[in-house]
Amino acid sequence: MAGIYLHIPFCKKACHYCDFHFSTSSNLMEELIHQIGKELVFRKNYLPEGEIIESIYFGGGTPSLLSQSQLSYLMDTIHANYPVKLREVTLEANPDDLNDAKLTQFLSCGIDRLSIGIQSFRNEVLTFYNRAHNAEESLQCIELARNAGFAKLSIDLMYGFPSLDHTGWEADLRTALDLDPGHISSYALTIEPRTALGTWVKRGTFQPASDDFVAEEFEILQDATEAAGYIQYEISNFGKPDAFALHNTNYWTGAPYLGVGPSAHSFDGTNRGYNVSNNSGYVRALREGKLVFETDNLNAEDRINEYILTSLRTIWGTDLNFLETTYQVNLIELKSAELNFLSKSGWVSIQDGHLILSRKGKLLADSVAAKLFL
């Protein structure tokens, strides 16, 4: 089971918190999409032999800016060059891009799941983040998508916007749950250094919310989603039992994936690779039939640590037996003092050979993972 990720590095506007790779100039878009198609052809042997593509994910940037012809060109290229047996084809979309015509195009190209960047239903928050859409569009897009025929919908929601209390976040959550999207990805507002917010924090003109405040919003999120029948199957991902994201779950279980487009990451099951994070550099290289690609060779220890880090974040936890059989690592013996401390403190438990974070342990997932790193 493998996946393909396509990075579409264009946006209408730069969100003030975002440090993903994108450009707000669409000059190169036509050619760049063409070159992504070329990269797909180039790298058709990247994934281990026999791996069938079951998931495709258009991320960004803003893939909902793609035209029908661009989208079908990319999909056709994948079909022509890879063994596929698709179970999920996701496209990240911004609410302001969604209308009946566009949604029909997406469906006709084979997209069956939308991940919509709603973030909030409050205009003041959306404006502050410099989002391209407004609260009205946040509200309407789900219904539009549903009416157009999308059964699998996910929405992004952000918490941790500094406020006096949690009423705004609670209202956002209520609205979201009323829309019943089936899947919610919810992230704390994170201040990244090379963003507008990062600059403001450094200059002291913006004061981010305290860790305690953010932790409280996380707990409110856990409570509300649980009451509405969602399962927190990963730290930031909540789904109805039949609606967990296949593509992302692959990342957390160590499945291989190919990432194409500027800044996309790939994992062949052993090592990770990174494409250049520069649109013109990417295009220039591919014009000459080259790829600007870096490889990060992971040793066994790196792989074990990455497995602990990602698996701990999931509902399935860290499979101790898997570590034993694959890497000959007996975590219980090796980290007995740490595990003793962690379980005594009520952050982890071992269930059926899996190390699983407790509810409060999820708030300290990084501390727990770091303690268990080899």
Next chain:
Amino acid sequence: MNMQKIRNFCIIAHIDHGKSTLADRLLQFTNTVTDREMQDQLLDNMDLERERGITIKSHAIQMKYTYKGEEYTLNLIDTPGHVDFSYEVSRSIAACEGALLIVDASQGIEAQTISNLYLAIGQDLEIIPVLNKIDLPGAQPEVVAEEVMDLIGCDREDIILASGKEGLGIEDILNAVVEKVPAPKGDEEAPLQAMIFDSVYNPFRGVEVIFRIFNGTINKGDKIKFVNTGKEYEADEIGILGIQQKPQQTMKAGNVGYLISGIKVAKEVKVGDTITHVKRPCPATIQGFENVKPMVFAGIYPVETTDFEELRASMEKLQLNDASLVWEPETSAALGFGFRCGFLGMLHMEIIQERLEREFDMTVITTVPSVQFRAMMNNDQYKIVNAPSDMPEPTLFKHIEEPFVKVSIITAADYVGPVIQLCMDKRGQLKNQVYLTAERVELTFEMPLVEIVFDFFDKLKTISRGYASLDYELIGFRASHMVRLDVMLNGEPVDALSAIVHRDKAYEWGKRLCEKLKELVPRQMFEIAIQAAIGAKIIARETVKALRKNVLAKCYGGDISRKRKLLEKQKKGKKRMRQVGNVEVPQEAFMAVLKLD
């Protein structure tokens, strides 16, 4: 060489009053150094000294100067300008017959200058007053000249106006040295009697001893003896000091020079010691020898516990050329293996720390600096207390004594109130108040040394807008109600944070220390109680709340390796923290006391 043609003199000046620049000009004017050889501030040849603008180690240099057709030999003996090194200054002064008193024409006389001046007058040195930096727009030569005349009782016309920067008054200074400074007196035929007033460590040739001959003659190859250490050597090489050393066969009474005799360790060379011949020793040693005693004590620990042996090797090398640094191994539960070190003062401590970093690439943790206390035990014997851990149980001693100093502060009259307030806060007693001019006041206090070893000078500078100057001298031990203040993290004592403080100050100290630690100890997976205690009694408490959240929001394909590396880096950073019980304490926390305010 005719003794009548020798002049030995030193320079007394406050830091920044331009001593080094003026000395450079003297060397250039006498062609002792060519312009090409000239480096700025030639005499300060350690990087550190140059940056701080202070001559830490004194040196001597010989110049030839022709005056009225006669050639004179002028030995300029450089003196350190900081109170930490006052004993070395006193020995340099003892090697001279005259002194240039250099005063910045815009700043006036400072406390340090006065105390060194008194040392010089006490040794009967001829004082030649020089107002420097007269070219500066802020110069007030008339006002400052008044101050100088009051201080040394000279006439207005005795004062030379100079500018080291512009080269003004240089010839006047040289002429005055020849005319006014008496020639040395001594008997070339008498038994050898020379005084060590400095030493320089040369990694290739061993310790170079800098000396002044008072009586007798020394020849290359002579069997000699250092009287106070009792050690005997052969004078492998003797010579005079120019920009380069000039070896000599013979040197006679009145002259200044260097001696190389294969000494490997600076400790064997004690400033103030007397050199004489083994076969024909002098009947008396030179007056005023003292074993230099450290005033300030602190623990020094390697940042990485595994670097202990390397730190030891570095300290040993430092001691080769800095005999005033003393240390012995010490163990701390929190910091592991390290050294309890004695320093001449706070500046000396900072210099050692910086030299460890620059010359040996050793980053160290320094614990609360303190002084040497002594406990009068129940059996009427003194126990020396150099560290909080040396402090005996309260039931075992009668009382604790602490060193007191006489502090002299010169400040602008406007700041007298705040300065007195500061000194009272530091348990000082005002003893005297003298108006040097209408604008400048000299205040004298008696104060516990421990109160001035750290942050006092910074505070003094702040409240006087940088104008106050400070000098102090030890006047003995006095009984004080000192207590040991301990700090605990979740009930575990942190030995490296203990301090000996006065009972009346313990509460404030404990409270501030706990507050500071609260800022420095990061939130961890559990709550941390920070407590300050005297014995079993808790006097202050702060709480570091448990970490609420440590989880990055996003973790997808692109983030996994990046995130792993981030966590691994954090984990590595934590390894550098010290473990106290189950609490991880960052290195800075151990220095917290230095930053209390």
